[in-house]
Amino acid sequence: MSGTPLPFPERIELAGEGLVLRDWTEADLAAMPELFDHPDIAYWTPIVSPFDEAVARARLNKDRQMRAEGTTILLAITVDGRTPLGEVMLRRAPEGAEIGYVVGPAHRGQGLAARAVRVMAEYAFDQLGVGQVVLELEAENAASVAVATKAGFGLLDVPLIRGEEKGRPYALQTWGLRRAL
Template identity: 50%
Template sequence: MTADGTPLLTAHGLLLREWTPADLPVLRELFDDPGIAYRTPLAAPFDAAAARAYLDGVTGAPRRLHLAITTDGRTPLGEVLLDRDRGTIGYVVGAAHRGRGLATRALRAMTEYAHRTEGTDRVLLEIEPDNAASAAVARSAGYRRAAGIAAETVTDKGRTYELLTWEHLAPAA
């Protein structure tokens, strides 16, 4: 939320807002999940200390926009983030809130924001080849595999894997 308490982005039935210290218990609930730990660089277990460190890190990161996904402006259901320097978006929805189209709607909202407000011509996602759910979200939000970009090999938390690049191009003016 901005200083006056309004959501930063309102689109597709979502109110996307900044994280606050009041969200620490919800951050733990959302991110302390084996599936999220497996697919993201988030700490595992995602305990109180990890939640505090995460909140401190995202609050002071002007080149990254981390927004809580909400439908009511209050209760976080997940997160969508934009790395302004790389033009990449990431998203995660808590296990209890999946299957409601939240990831697709949040990705669409952040993609539109990146194109219109940030002036990003080409927005990117990085998705593991076997992450069918994330690939389905990408397709639903209008992304396609980027041609000519080789898979990136990453090692995180003792696991080595590949990331495929997906892209969304700004609409022609």
């Protein structure tokens, strides 16, 4: 197998669990700041803060670059295929695939993140052929721990991932879900 991953499809739309996960488009740029410019998101994620339309444009361009490189995809979480409520990310990783997610503050409490994670995990298993998907999150992030649990992930017995982001140290736990046999 070569060191260069195969590119992801140019367009992706995944449906399941009452959701439609779809590509971000230029039409979403105005909605992205409302979803991502929030203190919780700035604290718990590497997403740029403050988040405005210029940052949204840069994120859309970076999304397209990472997809073309075959490393990462970012999809809008929707219930209707149109209005973005959050984002789910899939990144190829040595463990198989890593999933990340963020839901806009106005749309929390509907199970969107756990459902999006399960749909994305199914894509990773079925379309990418990975054996395991992981979530990396801070134990203190109760909302993310709840998402991991609701999505069927278990805490793995592996070392914490330590680092610093935006001047703040972090220690990430690794949660995993294996492909059903």
